[in-house]
């Protein structure tokens with residue numbers, strides 16, 4: 001079930017019978033680091049586009065019309081933002097409209113970590129490896145496959161022990177914010193794909209150890225890190241909930257846990273916020 005509390009519709013009812021449909025945000029308020037969801041429900045579109053902060057996002061078809069997931073990155077300042085949309089129907093008629101999105105600043109905790117110094121300040125040979133692996137990952141984050149995502153579910157049933165966006169200090173040095181969500185799962189716990197998709201990377205990486213990357217289409221990817229065992233291969237098609245590996249502590253990790261990162265159109269977004277919007281629901 002979708003959380004009903006999120007169902008604050010901000011409807012735009014377009015004139016019928018010339019144009020029948022409704023453009024709305026699933027919620028007109030999000031926090032920085034989260035995802036805004038915009039729907040068109042009505043007659044089929046040949047094209048739909050929305051502009052947010054000088055960036056353009058394309059709506060893509062779903063069963064009731066069209067949808068787009070907008071990444072609201074951690075560095076978006078608090079404020080009210082216009083979302084300017086242009087919709088074109090199958091006859092080529094265009095409607096231009098605007099919705100407002102409220103972005104609130106979410107205060108995220110700070111975390112002090114102590115790790116082997118080589119994991120915090122990599123030596124030259126590690127830097128070369130880290131750069132190579134970064135390029136490989138960026139290639140995957142740039143994928144724009146057709147939509148494969150369906151419903152969403154948590155990758156494991158265990159509690160969260162470190163949230164997305166935490167400011168981190170490692171061995172006394174400030175580092176980039178936590179890029180994902182950590183689940184406190186014992187080693188060997190089976191990990192499930194958060195939605196349907198295709199495995200696009202299986203690799204043993206410096207920071208994230210044994211890693212699986214799943215492409216859910218339309219620029220949405222999930223990354224599962226520190227695995228002890230990988231049970232899929234690149235190219236495998238997964239349905240939501242399919243098992244892809246086992247929890248471990250490989251790479252830069254101080255103990256068994258699952259680190260889950262979600263990338264949306266290249267931006268890191270809060271995995272839990274995305275799962276909370278869609279968990280268990282089909283075409284909300």
Ligand SMILES: [Zn+2]
Pocket residue numbers: 162178179180181182258259260
């Ligand atoms: Zn983590």
